Amino acid sequence: MNRTLLIIGFVWPEPKSSAAGSRMMQLIHFFKEEGYQITFASSSTRTDRSFQLEKLDVVPKTIELNKPSFDEFIKTLQPDVVLFDRFMTEEQFGWRVAENCPDAIRILDTEDLHGLRKARELAFRSGNSWNSSFLLNEVAKREIASIYRSDLSLIISESEMELLQTYFKVDQNLLFYLPFMLEAITEVQIKALPKFNQREHFITIGNFLHEPNYQGVLFLKKKIWPIINAALPEAQLHIYGAYSSQKVSQLHNEKQGFLIKGFANDALDVMKQARICLAPLPFGAGLKGKIVDALQAGTPCIMNSIAAEGIFGPLEPNGCVVDNPEQFAKKAIQLYSDASVWEEKHRFGFEILNERFNKVKFYDLFSTKLEDICQNLGQNREQNFTGQMLQHHQLQSTKYLSKWIEEKNRPS
Known part of the structure; x- marks a missing residue:
């Protein structure tokens, strides 16, 4: 029975x-x-x-x-x-x-x-x-x-x-x-993902009912994005998340390329289009869904230690783990611009998925x-x-x- x-x-x-x-x-x-x-x-x-x-x-x-x-x-x-x-x-x-x-x-x-x-x-x-x-x-x-x-x-x-x-x-x-x-990712699926030169812009994503996600976006706006924007004026940051409130919407700024996109019906689809995921979370716990989305989409991440916690174990991260905001921005700029390093980090993500979350x-x-x-x-x-x-x-x-x-x- x-x-x-x-x-x-x-x-x-x-x-x-x-x-x-x-x-x-x-x-x-x-x-x-x-x-x-x-x-x-x-x-x-x-x-x-x-x-x-x-x-x-x-x-x-x-x-x-x-x-x-x-x-x-x-x-x-x-x-x-x-x-x-x-x-x-x-x-x-x-x-x-x-x-x-x-x-x-x-x-x-x-x-x-x-x-x-x-x-x-x-x-x-x-x-x-x-x-x-x-x-x-x-x-x-x-x-x-x-x-x-x-x-x-x-x-x-x-x-x-x-x-x-x-x-x-x-x-x-x-x-x-x-x-x-999670389902293991196959080599066929990996090869079907967009490559470095088929992607553009930065992304962050997270439910805005969850306060750390809002605080992370606010930190990006004040401390990190101005540095990236000055070095890469053509790049944009696309910010997705369910339940965005007025305080989130008012952060939108076209001139700065800081774009509040709202709810993504398919998080993996929008993640696949981005070249880099940014995740500086000032507090939080558990495993961060945005990092796992990035692993599945083959999108390297620049993240702080709280965002990275529990994800990688002994394996190399699919990007860089940095807590200092200036260094965070510097690493994001470097990874966005270097195809060979980007490709290496891109590949690391699939090993993490298959080894740690199978x-x-x-x-x-x-x-x-x-x-x-x-x-x-x-x-x-x-x-x-x-x-x-x-x-x-x-x-x-x-x-x-x-x-x-x-x-x-x-x-x-």
Whole structure:
């Protein structure tokens, strides 16, 4: 008999709008290949850009926060596995899952470590140098509590695995490294990509609901693009991203070649036309979708260390990793103008894709891990006393807060 999976989504997946949406679709494809019957539930509103899950025989279900209707829904469904999309959904629904389906495996997909992203944002906004005290923020405490309450947490970056184990002392048995799971790129596909002299201009791309993307564009506008523009006056910077607001649109400047293009229906297509991708992110966490898009499109990148984090491992980057803005601009100008170096960096990207993000490898590893958890669920939970303790307290506090909200909202 097929196993059943319930995914509780923070939002409905939009793979054309964000790396998080692409990540969720990769997980859905994995579980489909494993033979799971999948229901995707979310309390958010579906948009025109939301993927039509019905095309994959995934059942969509709208759920409500702080309503007993969820209890009835999950009692009826009785999933074998529940996947929480980000720690916020585990906070909202995890206690209800534990109470109504105690034998269901609870998996948390962190997407990226929100506590790490918050720590870097706090350091950025304070203007102070980074130190580990920024990691002791409220978001990190909530997120790590969620990790302990879950049977397994999926971690997208090796550096985040190391941080959780060395700094926060999380048991490695609760964590599983699962980066983007991508199709290998073939030599035929590589040869079909536009060459150096068939490309022009610079590109950056990212969902503008994600604050680091806006701050990165602002940094380009103020610190980097003026230097590039002075050296390469014919070149343009094309800036793509879903949900661009007025504060983004007002950065558009035709004379400077700083062009806000808005939503790209096909991110890979626009990436293939560009010669260089620019990615200076002042804060953030996880794997950056724009860098992965660039790898697939054969577009070399100039990026800072936060943008590059978790992508390359021991391999050579598909461009340059530079944190100083003047050096960043200088490297971008050099790479834009040198066909032989560009070709070398272009080729590096395909090796990175096939060595580090090949879905075949990670499908096998994740499938084995799931089976192990299934066979040893009781023993694993016995060994995770911290998780039991947090589950007990969260079950009580969140449960009674939710019931108070239920009563408060009940018609008089």
